[in-house]
Amino acid sequence: MPVENPRILTKNYDTPNSWTIAAYEASGGYQALRKAIAMGPAAIREEVKAANLRGRGGAGFAAGVKWSFLKTRTDMPSYIAVNADEGEPGTFKDRTLMEKDPHRCVEGFIIAAYALDVHTVYCYVRGELVLSIKRLEQAVREARAKGYLGDRVLDQDFKLDIVVHSGAGAYICGEETSLLNSLEGLRGEPRLKPPFPAVVGAFGAPTIVNNLETLATVPTIVEMGGDAFSKLSRLHHIKDGGVRLYGVSGHVNRPGVYEAPVGITLRELIDDLGGGVRTGHTIKAVIPGGSSTPVLRESDTVHAPDEKHPLHAWHGKSHLDVPMGVDTMRGLGTMLGTCCAIVMDDTTSMVRAAENLMVFYAHESCGQCTPCREGCAWMAKLCHKFADGTATQVDLDTLTDVANNIMGNTICALGDGAAMPMLGILKLFRNEFEAAIGKPAPHLGVRAA
Amino acid sequence: MAFELTPERLAIFEELLPKYPTKQALTIPLLHICQEQQGHITDEVIGYVAKKLSLSTADVKGVVTFYTLFQQKPVGRNVVWVCRTLSCELMGARDITRSLEKKLGCHVGETSADGEFTLLEAECLAACGGGPMIQLNDEYFENLTPEKLDAIIEGARRKKDGRCAVTFSPIGIRARKEL
Numbered sequence: 349m350p351v352e353n354p355r356i357l358t359k360n361y362d363t364p365n366s367w368t369i370a371a372y373e374a375s376g377g378y379q380a381l382r383k384a385i386a387m388g389p390a391a392i393r394e395e396v397k398a399a400n401l402r403g404r405g406g407a408g409f410a411a412g413v414k415w416s417f418l419k420t421r422t423d424m425p426s427y428i429a430v431n432a433d434e435g436e437p438g439t440f441k442d443r444t445l446m447e448k449d450p451h452r453c454v455e456g457f458i459i460a461a462y463a464l465d466v467h468t469v470y471c472y473v474r475g476e477l478v479l480s481i482k483r484l485e486q487a488v489r490e491a492r493a494k495g496y497l498g499d500r501v502l503d504q505d506f507k508l509d510i511v512v513h514s515g516a517g518a519y520i521c522g523e524e525t526s527l528l529n530s531l532e533g534l535r536g537e538p539r540l541k542p543p544f545p546a547v548v549g550a551f552g553a554p555t556i557v558n559n560l561e562t563l564a565t566v567p568t569i570v571e572m573g574g575d576a577f578s579k580l581s582r583l584h585h586i587k588d589g590g591v592r593l594y595g596v597s598g599h600v601n602r603p604g605v606y607e608a609p610v611g612i613t614l615r616e617l618i619d620d621l622g623g624g625v626r627t628g629h630t631i632k633a634v635i636p637g638g639s640s641t642p643v644l645r646e647s648d649t650v651h652a653p654d655e656k657h658p659l660h661a662w663h664g665k666s667h668l669d670v671p672m673g674v675d676t677m678r679g680l681g682t683m684l685g686t687c688c689a690i691v692m693d694d695t696t697s698m699v700r701a702a703e704n705l706m707v708f709y710a711h712e713s714c715g716q717c718t719p720c721r722e723g724c725a726w727m728a729k730l731c732h733k734f735a736d737g738t739a740t741q742v743d744l745d746t747l748t749d750v751a752n753n754i755m756g757n758t759i760c761a762l763g764d765g766a767a768m769p770m771l772g773i774l775k776l777f778r779n780e781f782e783a784a785i786g787k788p789a790p791h792l793g794v795r796a797a
Numbered sequence: 798m799a800f801e802l803t804p805e806r807l808a809i810f811e812e813l814l815p816k817y818p819t820k821q822a823l824t825i826p827l828l829h830i831c832q833e834q835q836g837h838i839t840d841e842v843i844g845y846v847a848k849k850l851s852l853s854t855a856d857v858k859g860v861v862t863f864y865t866l867f868q869q870k871p872v873g874r875n876v877v878w879v880c881r882t883l884s885c886e887l888m889g890a891r892d893i894t895r896s897l898e899k900k901l902g903c904h905v906g907e908t909s910a911d912g913e914f915t916l917l918e919a920e921c922l923a924a925c926g927g928g929p930m931i932q933l934n935d936e937y938f939e940n941l942t943p944e945k946l947d948a949i950i951e952g953a954r955r956k957k958d959g960r961c962a963v964t965f966s967p968i969g970i971r972a973r974k975e976l
Contacts, residue, residue: 437882437921468816475829475866476878476922478935511816516825516864519920533824533850535863551818597884597925604926639883639921688925690884704883708920714863793889793929 351612351620354580354591356568357561358607361448367483369490372451378496380567384459385504387570392463396566398574400581400589402610404441405431405522405559406638406685408674410587415556417546418464424553428461429531429545430471432480432560433515433522436638437708438690441593442560444605446473446480449564450487456563457510458496459570464556467507471560472527475515484512519712523760524557526714537716538760561593582611583673586658594672595688596622599629599696605688611671614644618668618691629693633776634668636677637685639705640765642772644668644682652679682772698777699789702770703731709766720763723754727770734781737788744781748774800841806830810849820850824860828867837868865919873908875953877901878919878932885921885928893929894918896943900950913954 360366360375372378384392397412420426430453434442445453457469473481488510491497499507513531515521521530525539528550549555569577569590578589588610594617597603602623608616614634618625625631633643644667652659659679662670670676677684692701710728715721730747733739747770754767774781780789802810813826827849831842838861847854861867868876879885879894894905897916901909908915924930927939931946938949 434923435921438884438925439921440923440925443923474923475825475864476919476932479937509816511813514826514829516829516860517866518864530825531822532819533821533860535859551822553818595926597928598887603884603928635883690887690925692887696887701883701887704881704886708882711920791891792883792886793891 351608351616354607354609356580356591356607357445357452357565357593358449358605360452361444366448367450367487369451369487369494372449372455377451378455378494380570381455381458381462381496382502384462384570385502385506389463389465392459392570395569395574396463398578399565399569400574400578400584400587401562401565401569402588402674403559404561404565404592404686406436406640406683408588408684411558411562414546414558415460415464417544418556419547419554420465421554425468426464426466427550427553427555428457428464428466428469428563429524429527429550429555429557430457430469430560430563431522431524431527431557432471432473432477433527434474434477434560435519435522436640436686436688437705438597438635439595439638439686439688440597441595441605441686441688443477443480444593445561445564446477446484450480450483451491452567453484453560453564454487454491454496454510456566458491458501458508459566460556460558460563461508462501462506466556467509469508469510470513470531470550471510472513472515472521472531475517481512481514488512518714519708520714520760520762523762526760527557528555535714537714538762540759565590565592581609582671583676586673586675588673588675592687594621595686596691597688598691599626599693600624600691601626611673611676613669613671614689615666615668617672617689622691625691625693629695631668631691632694632696633692633698633701633773635690635692635769636672636682637687637689639690639708640761640769641677641683641685642681642768643776644680645776648776650680695790695794696792697735697789698773698780699731699734699784700792702773703728703735704792705769706731706766709762713762713766717758717760717763719754719757720766723750723763724766726750727766734784735789737784737786739781739785741782741785744774744778744785747781800831800835800839800845802831802834802845806834821852821856823850824852824857825864828857828861832867837871871908873912873915875913875934876915876917877950878917878922879905880920880922880924880928880930880932881918882921884925885930888928890929892943893931893941893946896946897931897950900947914950 401411402408518536521536526536530536545555581589600622606621650662652663706728709724713724751767751770754763847857930939
C-alpha cells in the first residue's frame, strides 16, 4: 500500500508568498475561526478531544485532555504558551510551519485561546529561527489589522493578543517548565512538577503549554470535525488520530519534511517519502523521533505471541514495519518523539554517533541536577575515549553505570533523554564499543569507498 | 562610557513592555535589542538592562551566561555558526568546519585576524533535512559543500553596508525593517 500523501497541514506550502494573509485567506484561511466562534468554546474542546490529537512535541499527551486540566482562576488570567523552541536533534518540522504557513499557526492559537478563554498567547520561538520569528510577527500584525486579533476578535466580546517571544539559544527551553522560566526572564532551568503548568504556569498563572504543530492542527479539526480528523490516522482505533508532519534526515536520498497519516511505518517514511537509503548501502540504525528516542535496527523483530499484547498484530515483523504511533513505539522500547527520524547507513560508526549526541547533551544540560550535569559530561568524555581508541573495558562498564545512574534521578526529562539513547546504542551496538577498545573509530560523514 | 539604547531601539522596548505582566520578562528581549546595537553584551549593557527592569546585575548576568546567543566578548563583523549535531555530521559537517577554519584562518571559537568573521559551532539548528548547514548572521545556508561555502563567505565579505558589529537580533530593528 503506497503511503497516502494528504495535503492538509502542508496545503499552502507551495503557494507563492504562502506566508501572507492574502494567500492564506484565498485558500480558505480564517474560515475555521468563524466556524469555531459559531460553535462556542465547549464544542471546540469536545472536537479536539474527539480528534485524538496527541501532542506533536514529543511526549504525545492527548491535547484535548491536557486542555481539560486548565485550572482557571478568578484572581488572575490564564495563558497559552506555544512551544516553538524546536531544538531536538533531527527535528525540523515546526520551522516549516512558521516559515511557510504562519497564519495557520496564528489561526490555531486564536481558536485555542477562544476555546480556553485565554486573552494572551505567548509563542516562544527559538532565537536562532529569525525567519520564523519575522514571519510569525508579520502574521500577527496582519491578523490584527484584519480584526482577527485585538479588543474585539471578529466583533465578538473576546479580546486576544499574541506575543511572539524569542528565546536565546538553549535546548532545555523546549522543556515546558524551563520554557516558562525563560519566558519570565530567568535562566532556563526546569521547575519541579507538580504543580503542573495548567495549575501554576507562566507568571504564576494557569497555563497550557502546547507544541506549535499541535495548535496549527486545530483549524483543520474545527473545519472537518474531530472524529473525521481522527479517522485520517491508521491508528484511530488506539486513540492516536489525524495527520502529522514527519521528518527524515541523514543517509536518505530525499531528506525533508513530509505530511502523512499518523501510523505510517519507519520503512514507509524512509523508502516512500525519504527516497530510500543512499544507493549501494543498507540501513544500520534509525533514531525514530529526535535524538532522545532510543535507536532501532531493521534486523530486530517484534516478539508478541500473546494475543492480548498491544503489538501482537506485528508479531514477527521488523521494528521498521510497525506503525509509528505514541503507544506502538513505546511498545518497542523507544518513543515516537517528534516523528523526525535520523537514518544511519552501514558506513556509520555508532561510537561516533553516540559521541556526537553525548557532546550535545553535555553542552545542553542546564546544570541544575547533579546526575545530569555530571553524568552527561562523563558520558561525552567516555565516548571521546572510545572514539579516539583510548578506552578500556572498564570504561565500557562505567559508561553503562553512569547512564543508569542518570535515569529517573533528575527534575526534568533531559537527563533521561540523554541516558536512554546511550543505553539503547550500548544495548544494540555493544560490539562496536568493544571493537573500539584500543582502536579509533572512523569519523562520521566520510563516505565509504 | 554608559550604555544607552538609540531612540529607535528604545521604542521597540517600550512597545513590548505592556505585553508582559512583569518587567523581568523583558530580560531576553531587551538583551537581544542591546546586543544588536552593541555587538556583544558588555558590563555596561548588563547594568543598563538591570536598571531598566529594576533587577540586580546578578539576575541579568545569570541570564546572559545561560544562553548561547548572547555574546560575552566582541565578535567579528559576521558570525558563522556551523551545525555540528548528528544529522549534519552524518552529511559532512566536519568537512565544512575544517574548510571554514582553513578559509578564515582561525579555529572554532575564534575571530579571523581581519575581524570579518567569528567561527562558532552550534547545536542542532532545526535544519536537519538540509545538512550540512551553517547559519551566517541571521541567514540559513543548507546542503553545503566546501565549494558552495566559498561563494557564501566571499559574498559576506563583500557586503559592506554599515552593518558592522551587528550580531543578528531576532526582534531588533533589522528583523522589523526586512519583513
